[in-house]
Amino acid sequence: ETGVTQSPTHLIKTRGQQVTLRCSSQSGHNTVSWYQQALGQGPQFIFQYYREEENGRGNFPPRFSGLQFPNYSSELNVNALELDDSALYLCASSYRTGGSFFRTQYFGPGTRLLVL
């Protein structure tokens, strides 16, 4: 059983650029959630994807967008990067059968984004 993987591990961008981060979910999982963790803070929920649709979104502007693919992997896209977007971006996968039952989320190692 493979765990959650993320790519790239580190990334440096300049303000105004666009970035795409990738996440492969754990085998058998169908749900992916993305979190942003600024230095010294707890992770903040960005959004969740279930069955290729956005299912829940945190307090992030529309320039944060995502996709989930048929194999349940996911992308996080951020347009018009700002300095405050510098953070560790974490992806977590889990398995849902529908309804509101909440299962354990398994986290990947994260992508460290630095915006200059």
Add this chain to the structure above:
Amino acid sequence: KQEVTQIPAALSVPEGENLVLNCSFTDSAIYNLQWFRQDPGKGLTSLLLIQSSQREQTSGRLNASLDKSSGRSTLYIAASQPGDSATYLCAAPIPNDYKLSFGAGTTVTVRA
């Protein structure tokens, strides 16, 4: 909206001492409560998950208690070791809210 608070923000103890980490949450209607460990610059590793119907959960030297009525959970780490140095985070999801709401964490340093 679930608000999670962790106190203290940082803790430094000599090796062998027991650790007590606190987590408070505002909405007691939680599904479960989960404790994570995070090493510097790394992802999160799940340590313990307590279901809402449980009072505690144990794994090795780790024991986590849950008191929903008071909105509190405590993580106990017995006989601390330098390898326990990390940031410990708790998260408490509530129904119809699929996200994990995290505290800011407690950064632990165990001195050899």
